[in-house]
Amino acid sequence: MRVASYRAGEETSWGVVIGDHVSDARQLNSAPHTVRELLDSSDQRRWLDTLADPAARTFALADVQLQAPLEPRQDLIALGLNYKTHVAETAGGRGAKPPDAPILFGKAASSVIGPDEEIRFDPRITQQVDWEVELAVVIGRRGRDIAAARALDHIFGYTVANDVSARDLQFLDGGQWYRGKSLDTFCPLGPWIVTTDELGDARGLRLELRVNGATKQDASTDDLIFGIPETLASASSGRTLYPGDAILT
Incomplete structure (x- = not known):
């Protein structure tokens, strides 16, 4: 899977990139807010699999501004x-x-x-x-x-x-x-x-x-x-x- 962080309008978010679309984490209740929070989670695979499901809502990757995929915890x-x-x-x-x-x-x-x-x-x-x-x-x-x-x-x-x-x-x-x-x-x-x-x-x-x-x-x-x-x-x-x-x- 491809995991990206980005700015969509005035908000920042993350999601799973599928082709030229992205499945945004904001559609999931209680999902981690950032990739770093995802990495801290014991349910990494569950969140990713849910976002990669064909039934998940997606939007065009061209409509977001890609950011660094994560903010490092330390140097x-x-x-x-x-x-x-x-x-x-x-x-x-x-x-x-x-x-x-x-x-x-x-x-x-x-x-x-x-x-x-x-x-x-x-x-x-x-x-x-x-x-x-x-x-x-x-x-x-x-x-x-x-x-x-x-x-x-x-x-x-x-x-x-x-x-x-x-x-x-x-x-x-x-x-x-x-x-x-x-x-x-x-x-x-x-x-x-x-x-x-x-x-x-x-x-x-x-x-x-x-x-x-x-x-x-x-x-x-x-x-x-x-x-x-x-x-x-x-x-x-x-x-x-x-x-x-x-x-x-």
């Missing part, structure tokens, strides 16, 4: 140097050594915007803005010290993220990754979350990024150095992941 977790092609492109094209273990860093929740919103920055603060399309993992079940073999049990679904960076800030004074990655608008998410029953462990997915209509990246999740199970095992080592947390691969 996002992201991985550095986890796509082989990106590693090869670093250091001015000379490449970098692939990491021996996942490189984790934080990205501010306040940097998240919707898929169609503009990325904005102040040229007085940064003049080296870069992009990177990535698969984002959305947690649906709480867990700590998650074994790689059990990772899928804790994933609700996947969405697409643009890990925007201010490179001059990122590498300032020996390394300021959080600062360079966390400016407002530096994490477009969306357009929706696709649940794991459709994508499994998300292998073989094509990721394409365009800037002003020009293709800048054309990659695949097969290019990941550390796959989804290994990533969750590392990200949850010694810390709890909660429903609504997002991890950029």
Whole structure:
């Protein structure tokens, strides 16, 4: 299923996307008000199945404004140097050594915007803005010290993220990754979350990024150095992941 958040008129809501229509959660009594509330619910599947029922009322997707599919509960977790092609492109094209273990860093929740919103920055603060399309993992079940073999049990679904960076800030004074990655608008998410029953462990997915209509990246999740199970095992080592947390691969 595809789960989206959006603005319809003066209201915000969420629903299940079916073709070019959306089945809105507001038609259900006592339904969660947001995707994050859905993820906190023990009845995730019941709500989704009810909205996906052919008898449910729908309206045109074109009539809503898509927003980020969820508001992260806390700062996002992201991985550095986890796509082989990106590693090869670093250091001015000379490449970098692939990491021996996942490189984790934080990205501010306040940097998240919707898929169609503009990325904005102040040229007085940064003049080296870069992009990177990535698969984002959305947690649906709480867990700590998650074994790689059990990772899928804790994933609700996947969405697409643009890990925007201010490179001059990122590498300032020996390394300021959080600062360079966390400016407002530096994490477009969306357009929706696709649940794991459709994508499994998300292998073989094509990721394409365009800037002003020009293709800048054309990659695949097969290019990941550390796959989804290994990533969750590392990200949850010694810390709890909660429903609504997002991890950029």
